[in-house]
Amino acid sequence: MAKLVILGSSNALSSKDSENTHMVLVGEERIVMIDCVNNPIHRLEQAGVDFLDVTDLVLTHFHPDHVSGVPLLLMDMWLRGRTKLITIYGLHYTLDRMEKLMGMYSWESWPKFFPVAFHRLPETEKTPLFECSEFKVISSPVRHLIPTIALRFNFKASQKALAYSCDTEPCVEVVRLAEGADVLIHEASGASLGHSSASQAGQVAAQAEVSKLYLIHYPTGEFANGNLIAEARQHYQGEVDLATDFLTLDFS
Numbered sequence: 001m002a003k004l005v006i007l008g009s010s011n012a013l014s015s016k017d018s019e020n021t022h023m024v025l026v027g028e029e030r031i032v033m034i035d036c037v038n039n040p041i042h043r044l045e046q047a048g049v050d051f052l053d054v055t056d057l058v059l060t061h062f063h064p065d066h067v068s069g070v071p072l073l074l075m076d077m078w079l080r081g082r083t084k085l086i087t088i089y090g091l092h093y094t095l096d097r098m099e100k101l102m103g104m105y106s107w108e109s110w111p112k113f114f115p116v117a118f119h120r121l122p123e124t125e126k127t128p129l130f131e132c133s134e135f136k137v138i139s140s141p142v143r144h145l146i147p148t149i150a151l152r153f154n155f156k157a158s159q160k161a162l163a164y165s166c167d168t169e170p171c172v173e174v175v176r177l178a179e180g181a182d183v184l185i186h187e188a189s190g191a192s193l194g195h196s197s198a199s200q201a202g203q204v205a206a207q208a209e210v211s212k213l214y215l216i217h218y219p220t221g222e223f224a225n226g227n228l229i230a231e232a233r234q235h236y237q238g239e240v241d242l243a244t245d246f247l248t249l250d251f252s
């Protein structure tokens with residue numbers, strides 16, 4: 001079993017039915033959260049995942065709409081008596097700040113805290129994060145307002161691949177990382193500094209020759225606008241859909 005569950009699909013201005021963008025990859029052996037916002041425990045529970053079972057946490061960049069839930073996740077794991085390790089992956093920029101933030105909460109004084117390993121990643125293309133029996137994870141730097149990574153998962157049994165752009169302007173790094181993937185999840189906040197429109201996401205999907213494009217991190221609720229799928233289709237002939245909260249993609 002290897003499935004991705006979208007826990008949130010909205011840009012930074014989340015709405016009642018659309019949480020900030022974050023997701024979880026559920027395997028037999030590893031459960032990997034990709035970003036962690038607000039109180040992630042309830043969303044995980046709704047997705048059928050016990051938050052205590054999360055083994056790995058990848059932080060794409062240090063903006064509140066991607067990392068605001070980390071202190072509470074760690075605190076609640078501690079309160080529930082977790083003893084096993086969690087590994088947190090991210091760029092130096094991201095993890096230095098996350099450690100400082102936890103220091104502001106004086107977490108060193110919380111007795112018997114479980115082990116947390118910070119795995120710092122270089123800002124180089126196609127950096128391996130880790131590999132398990134089911135999949136391999138790699139990251140590449142992208143072009144956002146602060147240092148940010150995109151991710152790719154290669155699934156061994158199915159030979160499928162999933163790429164996620166995270167927050168970025170259209171860039172060759174995402175094209176190269178997503179090349180030939182079965183699924184590309186690309187942000188569609190709108191064309192602005194450090195972000196992409198749905199139309200630009202379509203261009204990236206076409207250049208990377210992926211089989212399916214999901215748009216994510218788009219304006220939701222009262223800020224929803226335009227027909228994002230139609231915009232992406234102007235440039236991309238493959239299947240296009242919106243990633244919505246609790247959408248589940250199977251890569252088994």
Ligand SMILES: [Zn+2]
Binds near residue numbers: 011063065066217
């Ligand atoms: Zn964001």
